[in-house]
Amino acid sequence: MKHLNAFVTMKIEKKRKLLIDAADAVVLPVFKKGKTSAVFAQYPELEFFFKTHKFKGAPDEDLAVYSGTMQKLLVVIGAGDCNRMEDVVKLAKKTIGMLKKHKVKTALIHFSQDVPLEKHFARVFIDYLYISRYSFDAYKGQHKPENKTKNFPSRVQLYCEPPRVFSAPLLKERETVNAGVTAARNLVNEPPSTANPGYLVEAARKIAAGFNLGIKVSRRKELEESGLKGILAVGHASPHEPALIRLSYSPRGPVKTVALVGKAITFDSGGLNLKPPGAMLDMKSDMGGGAAVLGIMDTAARLELPVAIDAYIPVAENMPGGFAYKPGDIITFANKKSVEIVNTDAEGRLLLADALLMAAKGKPDFIIEMSTLTGSVSNALGDGIAGLMGTNQPLAAMLLKAAENTGERLWQLPLPIDYRESIKGKIADLKNAGYGKASAIKAGLFLTEFTGGLPFAHIDMAGTAFLTKPNSFYPQEGATGFGVRLVLDALNQVCAR
Ligand code: BES
Ligand code: ZN
Ligand code: ZN
Secondary structure (H helix, E strand, O other): OOOEEEEEEEOEEEEOOOHHHHHOOOEEEEEEEOHHHHHHHHHHHHHOOOOOOOOOOOOOOEEEEEEEOOOOOEEEEEEOOOOOHHHHHHHHHHHHHHHHHHOOOOEEEEOOOOOOHHHHHHHHHHHHHHHHHOOOOOOOOOOOOOOOOOOOEEEEEEEOOOOEEEEEEEEHHHHHHHHHHHHHHHHHHOOOOOOOOOHHHHHHHHHHHHHOOOOEEEEHHHHOOOOHHHHHHOOOOOOOOOEEEEEEEEOOOOEEEEEEEEEEEEEEEEOOOOOOHHHHHOOHHHHHHHHHHHHHHHHHHHHOOEEEEEEEEEEEEOOOOOOOOOOOEEOOOOOOEEEEEOOOOOOOOHHHHHHHHHHOOOOOOOEEEEEEHHHHHHHHHHOEEEEEEEEHHHHHHHHHHHHHOOOEEEEEOOOEEEEEEEEEEEOOOOOOOOOOOOOHHHHHHHOOOOOOOOOOEEEOOOOOOOOOOOOOOOOOOOOOOOOOHHHHHHHHHHHHO
16 A cells, blocks of 8 residues: 555656756757757857757657756757657657766756647656656565666756746646556556455545545445345455445535446456466456546545545455356346356447446446457457447547547447347357457447446456566556556546537
């Protein structure tokens, strides 16, 4: 638990006045279309270096020059046009790379040209600084290998000429949002025997206590009383009791009421349909959806968003053993739909069915559900894009917009009604596996059976929640906190309407 709020020590600030003296180094992003005269007006020594190096501001260009008159390092970085997300990430990456290379502790990033950055790109630039600063080293003892964040700057100041894309409220917001991302990453990275169902319940209690959120946790007895048979079945073989965590954030006069649902399997061994070693290795990450929902609740409360949120996090450990649920079992859910268990490794949809039914009972305006649900989605979209499915196009469009805004990418998959044939059971209404091809889509169709016809979006983040190796946005392997920035952006859109 101690790691939950262990956040980066880096401070990113927006400066009103250009106070170059306070920093060890000045970073100057130079855009291809920007006027270099603006740069030279403030840093006349650079003109010589620009000319001798034929510096154009292309994304692969950089220059580090020690200024004798200013007595500090000037780092010039080519920013290109910066009109694509990839360029912005590249600029942020290069900025951090140069600061680390030159062991700069306090840096001033000075956007001295008319900044052509759009607001969402400015946001992603800041997010990248936080995301790249993250490291999970709580378990690195005496034999600490070369700490990846060792040379990271401890203070980054931002200064920009108008238009003011980097505003002080934006920076404050990103600091808060990225603390939520870090909390989600820490929960997922924690080893599975520590981050068991009880640990997640405690994490939720801590968040609730900090912000006066409503919390209700149902453990085995209450789950039985409420007929939440999916959660019970999946958690049956584990010595750690399963749970349904309900958190509610109720601001005054909310513009909308939203339900969030997040799958939290603290370890997915596959159950009796045991996963092979390679597939089981990273299955502590099967709580990525639930951890993201916790991070979102914490952040929404800190930001005082004017939208009411009810979160439902079903928690269990999926284990084999004498008490394990079995292929051939049939579970009848609260909406009277019966499900034949074909594969105990398709456990997520079973505990989500319970959570979705509970969420729908509260009649929210819409439901967003996040889960590391299928290997199929990561086969289709890889580790950089999550699958979006849903029953309501305006809701899907809002999430797609949020994906564009944050760089947490989504690709919408259809939910063709005729595919429903393949999720029907032999002796029960539905089955939980054995769907054949397009199983990510069919798992999505399965979930819609439990949403009471409410507007529903399903985010399958099996590929994006946890990385076995770094990718272009995350310089570390492990948990990404995927979904926190994305869904908070969507909630912000709801508030702005
Ligand atoms: N938790 C897994 C999905 C997963 C796979 C998450 C890879 C992260 C990375 C899920 O519970 C699962 O095992 N799904 C199976 C279902 C199958 C047995 C029908 C799958 O998709 O392979
Ligand atoms: Zn599974
Ligand atoms: Zn799973």
